[in-house]
Amino acid sequence: MSVPTEHVEQIRDRPGTLDVRMLPAYDNYLVGYRGRESSVPAAHHGRVRPGGGVIRPTVVVDGPTVGTWARRDGGRVVQVDAFGPLPSQVQALVDAESSAGTRFLHPAT
Incomplete structure (x- = not known):
């Protein structure tokens, strides 16, 4: 399973209090420990740190990373993997x- 089982159970038990963050590449949370x-x-x-010193942007839910993300279509779309x-x-x-990040990067004109 991709997310530790005990973490998935915690997510299901308290859906109203989840903290979801999209961290940038090389965020201190991933570098500083x-x-x-x-x-x-x-x-x-390997998906977060594919090699060559690269640390990809990540999606974090209540602490653990649950995926990575990237900007597509000239930065107008945030794709979560x-x-x-x-x-x-x-x-x-x-x-x-993801939508909030897209609106921040490309506000309507």
Whole structure:
């Protein structure tokens, strides 16, 4: 499973209090700690840190990383690549965060 089982259960138990963030590449949350076990599931380290010193932008839900994201279409679209299926309430919050990021980067003129 992409997200630790106990984390998925916590998400389902308290959907109204989730903290969803889209962190930029090289964010201190991913750079500033010696161990990465609590921030990125071991099975997905390579997707966050593909090599060559690259650290991709990530989607974080209540601490653990659940996917990566990238800007597409000249920065007008934020594409999220989740590590696996997300509970519907989490997906809705990720979509809202993604839309907020797009509006911030490209406000309507």
